[in-house]
Amino acid sequence: MRHSKLFLAAALLGAPLAFSQDTVIRGGTVLTVTGGTLSPGEVLIRDGKIAEVGASVTVPEGAEVIDATGMFVMPGIVDAHSHIAAESINEGSVAVSSMTGTGDVVDPYDVNIYRELAGGVTTSNILHGSANPIGGLNVVIKHRWGADAAGLVLEGAPPGIKFALGENPKRSRGMPAGVERRYPATRMGVQDVIRQAFIEAEAYRQEFADYEAAKARGERALPPRRDMKLEPLVEVLEGTRLVHAHCYRQDEILQLLRVAEEFGVRIATLQHVLEGYKVANEIAAHGAGASTFSDWWAYKVEAYDAIPHNAALMTERGILVSINSDSAEEARHLNQEAAKTVKWGGMSEEEALKMITINPAIQLGIDGRVGSLEAGKDADLAIFDRHPLSTYAVNQMTFVDGELLFSREKDQAMREAMAAERTELEAKLSEGDGAERGPGRRGPREGVRR
Amino acid sequence: MTRLGRNAFGIALALTGVGAIAAGQEEESWIIQNARIHTLAEGAEPIESGSILIRDGRIVEIGADVTAPAGAAVIDAAGMDVYPGMMDSVSQLGLTEIGSISATVDTVELGEMNPHLRAATAIHPSSEHLPVARANGITHAVVAPGRLGGFGGGGAGISGQASIVHLDGWTVEEMDIDASAGMVLTWPTLSTRSFNLATFSMDRRSFREAKEEYDRQVAELGEVLDAARRYAAAGEAGARERDIRLAALGPVVGGEMPLLILAQGEREIRGAVEFTKEQGVKMILLGGSEAWKVKELLVEHGIPVILGPTQRLPGEEDEAYDQPFTTPGELHDAGVTVAFATFGSSNSRLLPYEAGHAVGYGLPQEAAIRAITVVPAQLFGLAEDFGTLEEGKVANLIVVNGDPLEIRTEVEHVFVNGVPVSLDNRHQSLYERYRSRPHPER
Known part of the structure; x- marks a missing residue:
């Protein structure tokens, strides 16, 4: 620990740890994403923020200097669609589950937080699943590995909610015999559920408006009973809660946009949106963002027309596009997934990088904090040993809020220490009872959550 | 969808798809020229600028100095790399x-x-x-x-x-x-x-x-x-x-x-x-x-x-x-x-x-x-017929504009069983079709 005394003092005071140590990263190529490429470039980190970015920055006395010669410094990757770090994902028993949210079940011990950090991901949008037309609320986390559940949450991120269209919410698949089917069972029904919910939310909002008006007139009135299902939907109507809508096919995409427009709502992001390229004009006119996979296709009918050029085509029509993972595995190489938009669709390298940094940040309304290397933003960054769009690029360091939370070198040292500890413990174990232990005699594995 | 076999019609289609190929008299042979050839043959270095002659499904000649026979369709692969498929x-x-x-x-x-x-x-x-x-x-x-x-x-x-x-x-x-x-x-x-x-x-x-x-x-x-x-x-x-x-x-x-x-x-x-x-x-x-x-x-x-x-x-x-x-x-x-x-x-x-x-x-x-x-x-x-670019082997090969393991590299030509195949596919067709959708009036 560099500053163990300071650490101790902070702990004793119960105050949040102050980042007194300045860090300068120099010698490498800096991919700022919004302000071009600086080669070489330098970054000064102070108090968890990016203090300076440029061809050369102030090097304060006592600053830790990281030599990034030959390396590439980029903003921490932002994943607009993730399901890690949550104890549960789908409340599928009802068609509208807006009374639930992943923010209530954040699991700070999920090792995927760390594994993705190792891939350069620093911010993830933890979404409810796609079992219902209107799903639960999301939470945006930072990969502050080691923090508790509350500490992971990106403070100030606009609230959001999951919607879902198509095959998943209509549950046309996979219902075992004898299980009662839940409405809706068609895309018509999906649209109906969303429209009905908006109607209910409007009425609920009116009840409160009437109550407030009565109070203002000095009348005695009872406040309406709160409804936790409808409150978030009122926020959607008010435009203060972002809708992230899972969708695949062009028809369902259009239907959602039209229902939303009926109620004056703008959909923040269409998620997956595999046929978005077919209705790109309409999506652009509505003003929704699009967050898609790079190249998955054919795993179900609604993914049969998915093409890897989707991101590029939508971008060409003026849509703000991000590449997401929807997978703890895929998230580990989102830099490669972004590279696929260069190959399929001819995006420039800068545009490709935007799709995993500033674009998702804008979509989530957190671009004031993250998504690019600019003075004043959070010091979330990743350092790759090659250009991050290379298949061979390996992330070496990831900083979150200026803290080095992943270092490949330290990780390797840690695993040696862990292996040594394991050997030692195993030796003790066999000394203990002399009996050979089969796997059946081990206790339940800790920390395994599914 | 275009599916190609060994017929003149298919070859003609392939040729229209790849501008670099000059149509030959007999479409039974192809020569890839000016390519950096990664033969992957045991102990062999890449040929910095060479040619591959393909006939009857096989690699007939390969090397720095191959004469193009009359009638062979020519693929100019200058600046490109050839690897086994x-x-x-x-x-x-x-x-x-x-x-x-x-x-x-x-x-x-x-x-x-x-x-x-x-x-x-x-x-x-x-x-x-x-x-x-x-x-x-x-x-x-x-x-x-x-x-x-x-x-x-x-x-x-x-x-x-x-x-x-x-x-x-x-x-x-x-x-x-x-x-x-x-x-x-x-x-x-x-x-x-x-x-x-x-x-x-x-x-x-x-x-x-x-x-x-x-x-x-x-x-x-x-x-x-x-x-x-x-x-x-x-x-x-x-x-x-x-x-x-x-x-x-x-x-x-x-x-x-x-x-x-x-x-x-x-x-x-x-x-x-x-x-x-x-x-x-x-x-x-x-x-x-x-x-x-x-x-x-x-x-x-x-x-x-x-x-x-x-x-x-x-x-x-x-x-x-x-x-x-x-x-x-x-x-x-x-x-x-x-x-x-x-x-x-x-x-x-x-x-x-x-x-x-x-x-x-x-x-x-x-x-x-x-x-x-x-x-x-x-x-x-299958090593006698596949896996490397050597004379006598089946011509399954690719022409690329860089390292094929890099995502950003483009595959320019593909030969399967000695024939250039169309690179068209479901994704490419949908891409082209929707790319040509009219933009909204501004």
Whole structure:
């Protein structure tokens, strides 16, 4: 620990740890994403923020200097669609589950937080699943590995909610015999559920408006009973809660946009949106963002027309596009997934990088904090040993809020220490009872959550 | 969709698609000129600027100084690289179209002992997956029946024979390279937990119970191979009763056909190695998530591994985050023969990136390229015809504008079975169609 005394003092005071140590990263190529490429470039980190970015920055006395010669410094990757770090994902028993949210079940011990950090991901949008037309609320986390559940949450991120269209919410698949089917069972029904919910939310909002008006007139009135299902939907109507809508096919995409427009709502992001390229004009006119996979296709009918050029085509029509993972595995190489938009669709390298940094940040309304290397933003960054769009690029360091939370070198040292500890413990174990232990005699594995 | 074979019409279409090709008089031969040629022949350096002459499906001449015969169609590959076509060592190409629609899926037959079934029987030449894979440089592939996801309980047994096919041809017979290339065996998993589909939850059982079932399954496999030996002996002695299951296992017990054993865990790999040594049969390990734990064993017994996918999560929480990425390099360094495979269909085009991902984590780049070209050809006994660019070999090759393991590299031309194939596919057509959709009036 560099500053163990300071650490101790902070702990004793119960105050949040102050980042007194300045860090300068120099010698490498800096991919700022919004302000071009600086080669070489330098970054000064102070108090968890990016203090300076440029061809050369102030090097304060006592600053830790990281030599990034030959390396590439980029903003921490932002994943607009993730399901890690949550104890549960789908409340599928009802068609509208807006009374639930992943923010209530954040699991700070999920090792995927760390594994993705190792891939350069620093911010993830933890979404409810796609079992219902209107799903639960999301939470945006930072990969502050080691923090508790509350500490992971990106403070100030606009609230959001999951919607879902198509095959998943209509549950046309996979219902075992004898299980009662839940409405809706068609895309018509999906649209109906969303429209009905908006109607209910409007009425609920009116009840409160009437109550407030009565109070203002000095009348005695009872406040309406709160409804936790409808409150978030009122926020959607008010435009203060972002809708992230899972969708695949062009028809369902259009239907959602039209229902939303009926109620004056703008959909923040269409998620997956595999046929978005077919209705790109309409999506652009509505003003929704699009967050898609790079190249998955054919795993179900609604993914049969998915093409890897989707991101590029939508971008060409003026849509703000991000590449997401929807997978703890895929998230580990989102830099490669972004590279696929260069190959399929001819995006420039800068545009490709935007799709995993500033674009998702804008979509989530957190671009004031993250998504690019600019003075004043959070010091979330990743350092790759090659250009991050290379298949061979390996992330070496990831900083979150200026803290080095992943270092490949330290990780390797840690695993040696862990292996040594394991050997030692195993030796003790066999000394203990002399009996050979089969796997059946081990206790339940800790920390395994599914 | 444009599907090309050896006919003038198809060639004409191919030529319109690739401007660099000048139409020849006889469309039976092609010459690729001015290319950097990575022959991958043993000990050979790349030819910095050379030509490849292709006729009747084969490479006729290759070198720095090849004269273009009159009538040969010319492909100017200046500034480009030529490599052998890539081979997906285990795929399900043509056996499945839309994963969630069982009517389109022919990967898994009922029953646990189906050595007589062959993948080639059910490969759909019109599958949209084939041109998609081909357009990214996959020219031929092993197609294997079975549940290749293979983790957890269930699915153990022999799922049938893997077939090797060109990813182009009017019929599956034209695509054929080797219809019976290997016998796919999903090794039993010794697991105390299994997923119960009826209750949608995990069932647990004692280790003893699991071990007993595992031992029984392994014993049964041994009995089947013994029966195949007796059957072969009886046949030689004149017995006339036919058993096509046992007959199909003849080449396995005879040592001609490898068992392609899908096993992930250390214990299962050890069990499979022990079994094949006892039985005296050839083994190629598929999957091998924990092969890194048994490197010495694999080297000792000369067992090659078809790894894949590289891009997967570690098997255990306490496994290093990058273990799946470093495994190929670790095995290579230890002297294990390594090939890559996608084990999939729609994602078969990603084969070069499964290999490429391992390069950042220690696998030499050249070894990664070899692991998707030469090595699989050798593993399946096809090295005389496939895997390198040498005179006399089948002309399955790719022309690319850089390193094929890099995502940003474009595949410019693909030859399958000696013929340039269209790079058009479902994705490209949809792309072009919707790209031409009118923009809204401003």
